[in-house]
Amino acid sequence: MEKNTILAIVLSVAVVLGFYFIQGIFSPPKPDGAAGRSESQGSSVSAAPAADSLSGIPDSREAGINPAVSAVRPEDEAADAPAENIPAAEQRVIINTDLLTVTLSNAGGDIVSWKLKGHNDGGEPVEMVLAGDTEPHSFTVAFGDQNARPVDSLFHVRRLSDYSVEFYRDFTFASEASPGRFTLTKRYDFKPNEFMFELTISLDGGHSVSGFNFKTDNSTGISGAAYTLGIGPQIGPSFEKLDQRYEYRQYITYTNGKRRLEKINNERPNVINSRPSWAAIAGKYFTLIAIPYLAQYDMIFSSRPEPGLPSASRLYIIRPPLAASRADDTYRFYLGPKNQESLAIYNNGKNGFNLQDTQLIEAANTKGFLSPLERLLKWMLLMFYRIIPNYGVAIILLTLLVKVVFFPLTKKSSESTLRMQAISPKIKELQAKYKDNPQKMNAEMAALYKKEGYNPLSGCLPMLLQIPIFFAMYNLFNNHFDLRGAMFIPKWIPDLSLPESIYHFSNFRMPFLGWTDLRLLPFIYVGSQLMYGKVTQTPDQQGNSQMKMMLYAMPVIFFFILYDVPSGLLIYWIFSNILTMVQQVAINKYLAPRRAAQAAAAAASEPVIAPKKKKRK
16 A cells, blocks of 8 residues: 555656646747737838838838729828818727727727627726737728738728718729729727627728729738728737736637637738637636638638737738628627637627627637546536625635545445555565565566456555546636636635745745745645645654655755646635645544454454463572
8 A cells, every 4th residue: 555655646747747847848938929019100002012021021012912902091191182071180099888988089980999898807997808018909990911010000980889980082093004092991880798899890892893803912922901900919918928827818609509719920921711700819817719701711820029029919800802892891890808708609699780599608628538527517616606795715615525525435444454555465475475585576466466356456545536626626716717716715815826926935936936925825735745744644654754754855845836827726625735634534434343353353263372481409
């Protein structure tokens, strides 16, 4: 039993260390790419690549690409245009709903701010549209592919209602035949109680244009595009870095009922031409989901940085060339929390857009062989939270439930340990008898186990079975949206999804360890683990030097491993140790008569040696 216990503990440590090692290899922070988009100062829009072109291809006109279209610019910038037809200055439009405060600018007709009213970030509403050194502009339109410069001209504004606004402006382009004229319109429609909105982009060339095909370069294999809708450069909330632990970005597409994680290649963008039902940029707790309602379209994800924003996350939706003079394209976007409650309404039709069976919930679900266990634990956690609305208490109740479920195995493990103690003399006898013949010794020990009805692994099974639960709990506490900002104990554990702190080291980082905070829960964990080891230690292990090393060394090792894990996970482990100790005390009382009978039987089986008689002198 001693060797099996040591093997189980060593295996547990190896699995935990391997988990963090593999996570660091396969989910590292994204490397910096090329320089980002520079804010345009002019009002004209060219079909040439912007200065931050992903591929570095020169101006499309210099490269001889698409000679039929040389430039696009607002028609009312002509010298003889009436002054009343020209927007006088930038104009901001604010949309207030029950959930959002959205700010739009007529400079390009873009969204420049998207604040979530019910979710805080440092005491302020979460800002979902982030940028670097320049003002953020998202949901931009560019004539051409993803390398074309977004339109930043001032649009005319038409406020349609409290939840709808329209931006429009006329444009002209020079061609080999005659100038072409068309109107670009961007209409936004919001709903009072939803994180989803609808964007309609219209191109109307009347009798002047027979189609739209603006080319930028051929580096992506795209022959041309009517326009590209760009979303970015980053979704919120604010973060220090994408360390793949406290914050990350996943790029997801959903096609034919299957979810797929997309890879990013900033040097040569990966064009997604499978027309997915939707695409998403998902963070730890929030997500952007795009649903295009087009017959044909391509997509590109990009993490290319820009000045002041080393980690960007962009989605480009490329509209193929149009052979008609008019098009009205509809898109719907979800930009909000990545939780089941907010996303599930787009499966059951109970939403303002009458959407059903979209499976947007797949943007929130985790993948992997432990995901079913994680979902089960999440369901039970929410059940306890409905009973007592405190997630810390819900975690303790969940821990209690897990212990109750595993109690039969724990009891069997203790009985197995007792059985092992009974046959321990016979095992030592076989080890001594066949010490020079390991194969014979193993065969005899297997025969002994079979005769005595003992399974050597039965004592380690409860410990091994809790390893998957530990990892499922880690993922649950690290990603479950409702734990974000969930308070357990005021001023000490204000957020169960983050490590707690009792003192922050200002402008100081502990050498070698990199710690910036003094935490209390890891020390409580070490104390509970040491007490757990003392209570569960069997009499034959008390004099074993190897077991003593495991008893004192393992908690210290785990102290450093678990120092920065979410506080909810440590609460689970601490109370798991406490409940296990209570269980063990009860089991020890239950097994005490059997231990006494076993000790008496062992004493009776020992031969009695009579004292030698003294010789008479």
